[in-house]
Amino acid sequence: MTTSRSTQSVRAVTLERPTPTAARDAIADGLDRKALVTVFGRCTVDYDGRASSQLAAGDRHVMLKPDGAALVHTDEGQQPVNWQPPGCAHDVFCEPASGEGDSEESEEADADGADSPADPDTATNTATLVLESTRSTPEERLLVRFQDVLQVSTFAGTDEGELTLSGTEADLRDRILDDPDLLESGFTPLATERDTPAGAIDIYGEDDAGRTVVVELKRRRVGPDAVSQLRRYVDALERDLHAEATLRGILVAPSVTDRAQRLLGAHGLEFVSLEPTGPD
Amino acid sequence: MTTSRSTQSVRAVTLERPTPTAARDAIADGLDRKALVTVFGRCTVDYDGRASSQLAAGDRHVMLKPDGAALVHTDEGQQPVNWQPPGCAHDVFCEPASGEGDSEESEEADADGADSPADPDTATNTATLVLESTRSTPEERLLVRFQDVLQVSTFAGTDEGELTLSGTEADLRDRILDDPDLLESGFTPLATERDTPAGAIDIYGEDDAGRTVVVELKRRRVGPDAVSQLRRYVDALERDLHAEATLRGILVAPSVTDRAQRLLGAHGLEFVSLEPTGPD
DNA sequence: TTGTAAATGTCGGCT
DNA sequence: AGCCGACGTTTACAA
Structure with missing residues (x-):
């Protein structure tokens, strides 16, 4: 676990192979600070909304933007394999374990339940990191479950640059x-x-x-x-x-x-x- | 500067606030290893091809994929502010300095010139990191010039997971x-x-x-x-x-x-x- | 919020 | 490589 500070403020924080709870805390902190958050690791992805999709486990790069956008990138293609548009609410939490018996119905209850039985904090080895991005109109939900987190980064930057485009x-x-x-x-x-x-x-x-x-x-x-x-x-x-x-x-x-x-x-x-x- | 290794092989390598030449070497190595490469830092972006665009300096997240895709993301929007499709050739190099007098014409000559005067290796403080992604049919070029590099990461992963989509x-x-x-x-x-x-x-x-x-x-x-x-x-x-x-x-x-x-x-x-x- | 069309659209299937 | 249409299209703009 290392951090990098500019002369002015913390601009980039990176954790390598963090525990699920450490990852969760760093990501939650990054989201709070309106930073851009990236997570790389082995995960499954489920989407439900305008359509619905499931993606089996694989190593992917996930980006959560402070405006609510979420992007899941594989090592191929210009387009994300899954995503969520700006305006979503990001949520991060740990689940007790990603056993096969984990029912779909339990997700919703766990998502915001502050009082889950056997708080995952105390079971870091078996806990899995979960990212959730949701919005309404239309109702849409993206769920990324990590079996393994290789890296978590948060980036705080400024960007005033305007794009000029010609040939339109x-x-x-x-x-x-x-x-x-x-x-x-x-x-x-x-x-x-x-x-x-x-x-x-x-x-x-x-x-x-x-x-x-x-x-x-x-x-x-x-x-x-x-x-x-x-x-x-x-x-x-x-x-x-x-x-x-x-x-x-x-x-x-x-x-x-x-x-x-x-x-x-x-x-x-x-x-x-x-x-x-x-x-x- | 830290590295992280899994039990099997190097899966993620991260440099924080690297010198331009260290960043260049890590990125070149990542590209060679067919890894997914990310760079976060302050940069300008120029595109020329089907259209043409310029983007003034700002903090952005750049992703280079092993299939040749390139993505430049700001902290807003689902879509990258600039990009290049799969099939491009990525190139990374250092330029002597990003002074205002730097002429556009000099870029092309420097891109592959192994024998630049005063090799940037010896002038790390003033050298700037440059990423270039090009393709033909159509001829297109994306050029990202970093004034400041906060983080460079390379990710080697596997992804066999297939997406199933319904509602089409x-x-x-x-x-x-x-x-x-x-x-x-x-x-x-x-x-x-x-x-x-x-x-x-x-x-x-x-x-x-x-x-x-x-x-x-x-x-x-x-x-x-x-x-x-x-x-x-x-x-x-x-x-x-x-x-x-x-x-x-x-x-x-x-x-x-x-x-x-x-x-x-x-x-x-x-x-x-x-x-x-x-x-x- | 909804409607309408542009986009460096991207992507896949087919010729 | 070009043509053609789908896409969880996204994005910008107007009503």
């Missing part, structure tokens, strides 16, 4: 608004996010000949879904304006798939190739 | 295939994933009266996009079969939004309320 759909939109001729010579944007009964049109405008133009933007190569989306807006606007013949729908993206191309043709929609960021 | 669209499909009357009395499923020029139909079948039925399934409450999808399949099948009048399209989901409901009505499509898992 907003950039593509701004590019066209800055220079409407990029879409087509004589195009005039009249509104963005113009609402229809079917949703909001990215760019609403007029062409050279005064025809109404519905523009749908995508930052990357598109498939059939984007064509359907454009068609939906054009349809809705036609119904709304009772102006069938003069409406044009243009999909703007770097490229389209074959099937999307055919769907565009089948519905009299157009395509303009444009990327979110221009050549510098 | 596949469960909803199986529920209907098991008991087609759940959709409507007299419904007969004929195929799943039936292909059309617009995509694959979830369930293709016939109703009581022998009319063709296109069924689109959603595991949760749906909006306009699902209606568009169903419409797309019905349209395509009508064109394919030249059988306009006898086609029915049914959206199956727990519920629909108002707008989706109106779109269904506008296009003569139907809705059946059903959840992926039935009452037990």
Whole structure:
């Protein structure tokens, strides 16, 4: 068990191969201090809420964030194998032992029961560490049971840094608004996010000949879904304006798939190739 | 600086407040051993690829997975602020110093240059730790520069556990295939994933009266996009079969939004309320 | 709280 | 490697 202190305050505390109760106390302390908590060890994971899942024992990295998010990572994949969104309440406690006879029903009672029979504090060897993250709306629960804890860490940090991102759909939109001729010579944007009964049109405008133009933007190569989306807006606007013949729908993206191309043709929609960021 | 060993092998190694070069060596060793590597400390992050982003200095948790995935987490949010997908090559090295005059152009040359002038090994105080994860198709690069490293850990584990998940669209499909009357009395499923020029139909079948039925399934409450999808399949099948009048399209989901409901009505499509898992 | 669509979406299945 | 759609999608924004 070692701790590390910066010159200002405790910023990282790490326990290696702690007992379940030592792990529990360190984690509880970390959560209290609004620190980011990580636990690495052998565990099972159960989730129940929008769906439900079970995960057999394996070595995983668990992260509990002060905003209530929880992440369970295996050694593979970008996505966590299990998780809980921000807004959850984290709880940590020890259970007497993770025998096979441990009934599901006993969990709930133990979760907040301060007076469990034979307090786990006195049976550290057989006690198992449990992490629980819950929320309502929707009701969801994540339960991580550790057979073995290799490491517990708590991190207290500050992060004021803002992310700047470019190459988004907003950039593509701004590019066209800055220079409407990029879409087509004589195009005039009249509104963005113009609402229809079917949703909001990215760019609403007029062409050279005064025809109404519905523009749908995508930052990357598109498939059939984007064509359907454009068609939906054009349809809705036609119904709304009772102006069938003069409406044009243009999909703007770097490229389209074959099937999307055919769907565009089948519905009299157009395509303009444009990327979110221009050549510098 | 401490290490922890299990009875079988080194499973977790942790350094606290290491020098940049010690951190570099531990991380390089961890990557070599196909371990999961975590680094916590103050860093800046730059990404360039499908989009591009910059993130000013802050305290973050970085995870490098043996499959090539990289994750940068702040203390908020379920999603990483920056990341790199599996399949990337991770690299770790030290740079002479992170002065403001450090030009972007110099990075690439330093990344793999074994013979940098004044090897950073001898200037640990001013050297900065850098993590780099790159891939091709598409060309993408993530660069994490640490001003301060609070902790480096490497974890070697095993994970054979499989995730079982229920409450998915596949469960909803199986529920209907098991008991087609759940959709409507007299419904007969004929195929799943039936292909059309617009995509694959979830369930293709016939109703009581022998009319063709296109069924689109959603595991949760749906909006306009699902209606568009169903419409797309019905349209395509009508064109394919030249059988306009006898086609029915049914959206199956727990519920629909108002707008989706109106779109269904506008296009003569139907809705059946059903959840992926039935009452037990 | 709910609706709507973007996302460096990611992931899996299939061609 | 590209296409296609599901996902416990998550996230941001508007009503």
